[in-house]
Amino acid sequence: MLVLGLETSCDETGVALYDSERGLLADALFSQIDLHRVYGGVVPELASRDHVKRMLPLIRQVLGEAGVEAAQIEAIAYTFGPGLVGALLVGASCAQALAFAWGIPAVGVHHMEGHLLAPMLEEQPPAFPFVALLVSGGHTQLVRVDGIGRYQLLGESVDDAAGEAFDKTAKLMGLNYPGGPEIARLAENGTPGRFTFPRPMTDRPGLDFSFSGLKTFTLNTWQQCRDAGDASEQTRADVSLAFQEAVVDTLTIKCKRALKQTGLNSLVIAGGVSANQALRKSLESMLAGLKGKVFYARPRFCTDNGAMIAYAGCQRLLAGQHEGPEIKVQARWPMEQLPAI
Numbered sequence: 001m002l003v004l005g006l007e008t009s010c011d012e013t014g015v016a017l018y019d020s021e022r023g024l025l026a027d028a029l030f031s032q033i034d035l036h037r038v039y040g041g042v043v044p045e046l047a048s049r050d051h052v053k054r055m056l057p058l059i060r061q062v063l064g065e066a067g068v069e070a071a072q073i074e075a076i077a078y079t080f081g082p083g084l085v086g087a088l089l090v091g092a093s094c095a096q097a098l099a100f101a102w103g104i105p106a107v108g109v110h111h112m113e114g115h116l117l118a119p120m121l122e123e124q125p126p127a128f129p130f131v132a133l134l135v136s137g138g139h140t141q142l143v144r145v146d147g148i149g150r151y152q153l154l155g156e157s158v159d160d161a162a163g164e165a166f167d168k169t170a171k172l173m174g175l176n177y178p179g180g181p182e183i184a185r186l187a188e189n190g191t192p193g194r195f196t197f198p199r200p201m202t203d204r205p206g207l208d209f210s211f212s213g214l215k216t217f218t219l220n221t222w223q224q225c226r227d228a229g230d231a232s233e234q235t236r237a238d239v240s241l242a243f244q245e246a247v248v249d250t251l252t253i254k255c256k257r258a259l260k261q262t263g264l265n266s267l268v269i270a271g272g273v274s275a276n277q278a279l280r281k282s283l284e285s286m287l288a289g290l291k292g293k294v295f296y297a298r299p300r301f302c303t304d305n306g307a308m309i310a311y312a313g314c315q316r317l318l319a320g321q322h323e324g325p326e327i328k329v330q331a332r333w334p335m336e337q338l339p340a341i
């Protein structure tokens, strides 16, 4: 089945063509980062308007790159939620209009299920069951995954998501949006051991996370340095490294706990923060100790993209699922509500 996938949940317009027999045929992305950077974060109305501008040219580009005619497309998958409602509505309207015009089905995809299944597009995909760590700008969740739509939430953040903590901390230190890649880049030159930050909620049992205190701790450290006349690039790098180490260590401790609790030794990491090299390394060495394996997508499929939506939608379409002709989206949507296939 040849599926066109559309992603518009936040600040990236993603389009891809996935074929259940031939795999991924083409994918294209327009990132709005430059548009939002001057505001220090995503401006929802600007995001929606930009999705409108980019969607059709990206669809044409993907069709051209894959050498596919519109008439060959058999179904359309689009992000149904969670996300910014206006941005989601652009993708939903476009998908439903094209599906109606072309006389093909459309299926709404859960954005986090898209992230979770993105590693399935890689050469060595994970096999069910596994534990998934979903770490994006809006979510930090540990999930036991027994199949598509068979999700058991094991733990989640009680406040900021991991990506949000990176973004907010970066902003407090005067870095650009999005903060994750900025902090990761600075941390490469950080001095190990100069600062050590707390590992929140690791000293008590459970699989929930909290990152907002760590953000404040980081800000206080940065301000103390600045007040003492040291706002050097090196200090910024040292603070970035300490922050990243605290996040990575906390995530690693909780993943290890989740694997122990479930008795599994396969871990999938997905979402924007799963592109972080320090996190990958730390989880890989933890899993090596358990004789297990970590799975993740190539960096451009860790952050928002159309390929994961086309793939996830294709699996649900093959199982007979599709939407009616209504243009509907869902800004908030727990992943456990998804039907199993």
Ligand code: KG4
Residues within 6 Å of the ligand: 010, 115, 135, 136, 137, 138, 139, 162, 163, 164, 166, 167, 178, 179, 180, 181, 184, 271, 272, 273, 274, 275, 276, 277, 302, 303, 304
């Ligand atoms: O999955 P994603 O593209 O969008 C959401 O669904 O939220 O994730 C974006 C988040 C941002 O918070 C960004 O700062 C973070 O992922 N991120 C990173 C890295 N690359 C992106 N965080 C840490 N290290 C990175 N290399």
Ligand code: ZN
Residues within 6 Å of the ligand: 111, 115, 136, 137, 271, 272, 303, 304
């Ligand atoms: Zn995302």
